[in-house]
Amino acid sequence: MYIYGSSQIHTAQPLSAPHRPLAAQAPQSRGVSGVDQLDISPEADLISQVHDLPDVRQDKVNSIRAQIASGTYDTDAKLDAALSRLLDEIG
Structure with missing residues (x-):
């Protein structure tokens, strides 16, 4: 199908010479071993x-909860x- 702009759309065209599928070629060996490698x-x-x-760092949470309960968490220096x-x- 050819599209020429937004107003001219043509129907499907027949398949011709340059679009003919090529004969399947056997894969060539490049001397690469069959080992895969992953680099992270x-x-x-x-x-x-x-x-x-x-x-959650539960030890940190427990420490801060204890400081809040004892009234030592909010110091003037921290504020x-x-x-x-x-x-x-x-x-």
Whole structure:
């Protein structure tokens, strides 16, 4: 089928000489052994290690919960550091 612009569409054309299928040729040996090889980049290896990590670091969660319960988590120094980081991001 030939398409000439958006207004002229012709019907399917007959198959002719240059489009005739060629005789199947036997694959040529290139001296390559039949061994496949896979090289994994360091980045892909790191990503696969990240997927193996647990979703929640329970020891960290338990530590912070204990600090909150005892009233020692929100110290003035931590609040000042958080405020400073926030102002750095805004400014």
